[in-house]
Amino acid sequence: MTLMELGHQVTMLRQQFPSLSRLHRGQPVAYLDGPAGTQVPQRVIDAISDYLSHRNANHGGLFATSRESDAMLDEAHRAAVDLLGAGDSDCVYFGPNMTTLTFALSRALARTWKPGDEIVVTRLDHDANVTPWVLAAKDADATVQYVDFHRQDCTLDMDDLRSKLSDRTRLVAVGCASNSTGNINPVREICAAAHQVGALAFLDAVHFAPHALIDIAEFGCDFLACSAYKFFGPHIGIMWGRRELLENLTPYKLRPATNELPGKWMTGTQNHECIAGVLAAIDYLADLGRDVVSDQTLDRRSALSASYKAVGDYERSLVARLLAGLEANSEVKVWGITDPERFAERLPTVSITHRRLRPIEIAERLDQKGIFVWHGNYYALQITETLGLEPDGMVRIGLVHYNTEDEIDRLLLALNAL
Numbered sequence: 001m002t003l004m005e006l007g008h009q010v011t012m013l014r015q016q017f018p019s020l021s022r023l024h025r026g027q028p029v030a031y032l033d034g035p036a037g038t039q040v041p042q043r044v045i046d047a048i049s050d051y052l053s054h055r056n057a058n059h060g061g062l063f064a065t066s067r068e069s070d071a072m073l074d075e076a077h078r079a080a081v082d083l084l085g086a087g088d089s090d091c092v093y094f095g096p097n098m099t100t101l102t103f104a105l106s107r108a109l110a111r112t113w114k115p116g117d118e119i120v121v122t123r124l125d126h127d128a129n130v131t132p133w134v135l136a137a138k139d140a141d142a143t144v145q146y147v148d149f150h151r152q153d154c155t156l157d158m159d160d161l162r163s164k165l166s167d168r169t170r171l172v173a174v175g176c177a178s179n180s181t182g183n184i185n186p187v188r189e190i191c192a193a194a195h196q197v198g199a200l201a202f203l204d205a206v207h208f209a210p211h212a213l214i215d216i217a218e219f220g221c222d223f224l225a226c227s228a229y230k231f232f233g234p235h236i237g238i239m240w241g242r243r244e245l246l247e248n249l250t251p252y253k254l255r256p257a258t259n260e261l262p263g264k265w266m267t268g269t270q271n272h273e274c275i276a277g278v279l280a281a282i283d284y285l286a287d288l289g290r291d292v293v294s295d296q297t298l299d300r301r302s303a304l305s306a307s308y309k310a311v312g313d314y315e316r317s318l319v320a321r322l323l324a325g326l327e328a329n330s331e332v333k334v335w336g337i338t339d340p341e342r343f344a345e346r347l348p349t350v351s352i353t354h355r356r357l358r359p360i361e362i363a364e365r366l367d368q369k370g371i372f373v374w375h376g377n378y379y380a381l382q383i384t385e386t387l388g389l390e391p392d393g394m395v396r397i398g399l400v401h402y403n404t405e406d407e408i409d410r411l412l413l414a415l416n417a418l
């Protein structure tokens with residue numbers, strides 16, 4: 001499919017997202033805030049409403065609504081493994097959000113750590129993949145090692161990472177991609193390095209999930225977390241763990257709750273309506289893939305693979321246009337990879353600072369033009385601290401596949417006019 005055909009596809013698929021037709025101050029809204037949460041297609045809204053209207057019930061009852069609800073939950077687990085490339089639907093579980101799921105997992109893992117053990121985190125990560133491990137390490141009297149990043153392009157310093165690994169390392173926690181600078185980490189290499197010293201590898205795929213195909217089998221991780229509200233679904237988190245680990249670890253759980261997977265890890269009553277929404281979001285992405293390759297018979301995983309291939313191609317064309325435009329603005333500095341030769345190493349998430357204006361001023365002024373961007377540190381606190389950009393942080397322009405060239409041009413014009 002050519003880029004022009006993809007552009008046409010985007011015009012069509014935008015019609016599925018009701019919020020994209022919103023006007024603000026008389027202008028169409030350009031949602032460039034995707035990394036903080038994407039908009040949702042109508043089918044996700046319908047799935048949530050349909051669940052509450054017709055199948056609303058608790059889990060495990062012997063009556064019609066509960067059986068139907070459980071069938072939907074089973075299907076959502078299968079859809080989630082298709083999204084993650086994980087195979088075993090018992091090993092995926094849902095929870096309020098990635099942060100809460102990670103805190104819970106960190107407490108279970110910390111029970112296996114002892115004084116002198118080491119945990120490796122990075123200065124590139126969202127704090128949800130740092131502080132849960134730091135606090136768990138503190139409880140276990142374990143030590144935390146921080147992996148640095150290269151100042152020039154904000155990529156992870158792999159030499160530093162290797163130097164932090166030893167036979168004392170119990171866990172390496174790394175993001176698949178930075179929610180601040182958009183760069184993609186070499187996760188396969190990182191997981192292999194962790195395993196080489198006998199450590200476990202935890203991946204935060206929250207920022208990666210709307211842009212590229214997650215492939216647990218290929219990554220070789222032991223745990224992986226993501227959040228559906230970042231990939232066109234509702235506000236709910238998803239965690240995957242290796243079966244033997246999920247079976248052998250002891251989570252904090254209630255006595256009557258099951259010890260079977262995946263229920264063992266899902267505390268309390270789940271947000272069934274949002275899980276119905278996750279299923280619809282994954283099927284939205286799969287149908288996009290089927291449309292792109294004009295093959296309605298593709299199984300869900302293959303369809304997701306086709307979808308992400310098209311999404312990636314389209315988003316790279318968008319980010320190329322954005323970065324070229326930003327480069328032409330002498331008052332703007334881009335933090336992260338800007339070399340077009342290296343676009344395969346980054347996602348379409350771009351953080352900038354301005355020579356004269358504070359990020360908060362830029363975000364406010366863009367809002368007046370109907371352009372929604374984020375400002376501050378977006379919880380990727382170590383990056384802004386390390387770069388000396390606190391307390392103001394940066395401005396984040398986050399593109400996803402429903403964004404358009406026209407929106408980028410509007411943004412560039414607005415930035416030039418500041």
Ligand SMILES: Cc1ncc(COP(=O)(O)O)c(C=O)c1O
Pocket residue numbers: 035036096097098099100126128129175177178179204206207226227236237379
């Ligand atoms: C990279 C990354 N990790 C983790 C999180 C936390 O996700 P949640 O809001 O689901 O806890 C975010 C949220 O912005 C994120 O961007």
